[in-house]
Amino acid sequence: MVTEVAALRNVVSPAPRGIWQAVFDRDAEAVPYQSPQWTDALCRSTHRRDRSRLYTFDDGVQIVLPLVGYRWVPGAVDLPGSMPWGWGIGGLVSTSPVKAEHVRAVVDDLTTHAPYVRLNIRPNPRAADVWRAAMPAGAHRVARMAHAIDLDGGFDAVWHGRFSASTRKYVTKAEQAGVVVECDDQGRLVPVYYDLFRRATQRWASQQHEPLLLARLRGHRRDPERKFVAIARIMRDACRIYVAYVDRQPAAACLVLSYHNANAARVVLDRERVGRSGAPDLMMKCAIEDACKAGCAIFTRANPGRRRALPTSSGESAERRMTTRSTAWSVSRSLPSIMRCAAGSRSSSASRTDLPRRPFSSGNGQHTRR
Numbered sequence: 001m002v003t004e005v006a007a008l009r010n011v012v013s014p015a016p017r018g019i020w021q022a023v024f025d026r027d028a029e030a031v032p033y034q035s036p037q038w039t040d041a042l043c044r045s046t047h048r049r050d051r052s053r054l055y056t057f058d059d060g061v062q063i064v065l066p067l068v069g070y071r072w073v074p075g076a077v078d079l080p081g082s083m084p085w086g087w088g089i090g091g092l093v094s095t096s097p098v099k100a101e102h103v104r105a106v107v108d109d110l111t112t113h114a115p116y117v118r119l120n121i122r123p124n125p126r127a128a129d130v131w132r133a134a135m136p137a138g139a140h141r142v143a144r145m146a147h148a149i150d151l152d153g154g155f156d157a158v159w160h161g162r163f164s165a166s167t168r169k170y171v172t173k174a175e176q177a178g179v180v181v182e183c184d185d186q187g188r189l190v191p192v193y194y195d196l197f198r199r200a201t202q203r204w205a206s207q208q209h210e211p212l213l214l215a216r217l218r219g220h221r222r223d224p225e226r227k228f229v230a231i232a233r234i235m236r237d238a239c240r241i242y243v244a245y246v247d248r249q250p251a252a253a254c255l256v257l258s259y260h261n262a263n264a265a266r267v268v269l270d271r272e273r274v275g276r277s278g279a280p281d282l283m284m285k286c287a288i289e290d291a292c293k294a295g296c297a298i299f300t301r302a303n304p305g306r307r308r309a310l311p312t313s314s315g316e317s318a319e320r321r322m323t324t325r326s327t328a329w330s331v332s333r334s335l336p337s338i339m340r341c342a343a344g345s346r347s348s349s350a351s352r353t354d355l356p357r358r359p360f361s362s363g364n365g366q367h368t369r370r
Contacts, residue, residue, distance in 0.1 A: 006101040007058040011109055015054035015064045023054075023064050024259075026095050029126055031300065032257035033088035033265075034066050037234050042087055045230035047071045051080050053114070055106060063094045063102060067119070081120045086222050088265060091123025091131070098127055103134035111136075125300075148300040155292035163285075171285045174278035180245045181286045187232030189241040193253040193268065194225045196243075200268040228255065242287050244279035252280045254287060262291040264301040 020036045032038055039050055049071045055063040067090070069080035082090030092098050092106065110119060123131045125146040135141070149162055159168070182189065197219070205215035232239050238259060244252040251273035255265045264287065269280055291299050 003104065004101040005108060006061070006099070006105045008105045008109065009056045009058050011056075011113070012054040013052065014050045015052040019054055019062065020052065020064045020093075023062050023095055024093050027093040028260060028297065029097075029124055030093045030259065031089050031124060031261050031263055032235070032238060032259050033083055033263065034064075034090065034093045034124075035238075035259060036066075037238070038083075038088070038231075038257075039066055039068060041227075041231045041234040042068055042083070043071075044234065045224070045227040046084075048084070051078075053106075053109070055102075055109070057102065057105070061094060061096050061102065063092050063098065063106065065092055065106060065121075066090050069116075078116055079118055079120075080116055081122075083122065084120075088263065089122055089124055091121060091127060098130055100130050100134040103131055107134065107136065107139075126298075146300055148298050149288065151288070151292050151296055151299055155289045158288060158292060159285075167281055167285075170278035170281040172278075173276075174244075174282035177246075177277055179251075179277055179279045179282050180248075181283050182243045182245065183240055183286065183290070184243075185232075185237045185240045187229060187239075187241075189243055189253070190225065190228050190232055192243050192250050193241050193255065194228060196250055196253045196268045196270055197223065197266075199270045203271060231255070240287070240290070242283050244283040246273050246275070246277045246279050249273055251277065252283050254283055256287045256291070258291060258294060258296055260296060261298045261300065262287075262294075262296040264299070267301070 015036075017036055024030050024035050027034075036052075039052065042048055043050055047070060048068045051067040051069040053065045053067060055065070057063070065082055067080050067082045068084055068087075069078040073079075081087075092103070094102070110116070122144065125144070125148075149158060151158055153161075163171075198216070201215050201219045202212060204210075205212045208215075232241070235257060238257060240256045240258065242254045242256060243250050250270070252267070252269035254267045257263045257265050264284070267280070267284075274280060288299050
């Protein structure tokens with residue numbers, strides 16, 4: 001069997017910001033994690049650097065691989081990620097639908113010319129089949145799960161056709177009980193969100209039988225408060241924090257990123273305060289309603305917990321329900337090839353500029369907005 005590989009014209013790293021933004025804007029499947037602004041937030045809040053790669057093919061297709069490595073580590077011993085653990089989905093954004101031959105060309109470049117010992121790629125779950133068909137036999141595969149809702153038809157269609165009856169019941173119960181959902185796109189609610197994050201860390205430590213001090217140290221190292229401050233500041237109105245209040249006390253919070261698709265990046269809650277109030281369900285309903293009003297096509301949450309992650313109906317088709325199995329890939333290289341690449345690689349740098357982005361427009365829902 002002949003394996004096709006697209007003809008690659010050139011590679012530029014880091015990807016020039018203007019081109020990256022243009023490619024991202026043209027990709028209808030792109031998620032906010034793949035935007036240049038998300039990489040900015042990551043690099044400015046951690047000891048990381050932009051190692052993104054722009055691929056231009058002979059057929060005119062341009063593809064960007066968001067890639068982030070350690071700031072002070074030489075490329076030959078770096079372990080970059082697309083994206084690093086805790087920073088969402090990576091993979092490719094493209095000016096046209098990505099084909100297996102394009103993925104093969106990218107993987108061939110990464111394993112032949114990029115000076116890395118190993119790199120991890122977690123592609124968009126909606127492109128899982130293309131990546132599965134293109135990856136070499138030696139790539140290590142880790143199964144992941146992503147839940148999503150197709151927002152086609154607007155919120156009325158989503159509410160009646162894609163929310164389960166039990167979720168609608170919990171939402172109604174929360175509304176009748178006086179649960180209030182507040183939304184902020186200026187970063188004002190970051191301290192409230194992070195306090196709930198600390199409370200959730202205590203619960204996670206108990207569930208995993210982990211010493212609380214160790215869990216807090218690990219959580220602070222991976223998710224310091226400055227991380228969420230940087231995300232809110234750099235993503236601006238593309239980042240929204242929702243907080244649900246039960247008896248005027250914050251009980252659940254969610255960080256939602258939005259562009260032409262929306263992602264519930266992290267949901268945290270205080271189970272004792274939540275109780276059986278339905279607060280998380282009302283909070284997610286508000287976030288999904290806003291995403292519909294903003295014109296988003298898909299609302300996704302990756303790695304959900306065991307509780308209802310996103311409201312879905314068991315009677316939907318696979319296309320509508322969109323509970324997707326995704327995959328994270330790890331590609332390693334032999335030491336001789338790494339040394340040859342480190343000695344002979346040449347990459348060009350591009351200046352970083354803040355480019356205008358499509359705003360996450362506000363809706364006129366009944367929940368509180370600040």
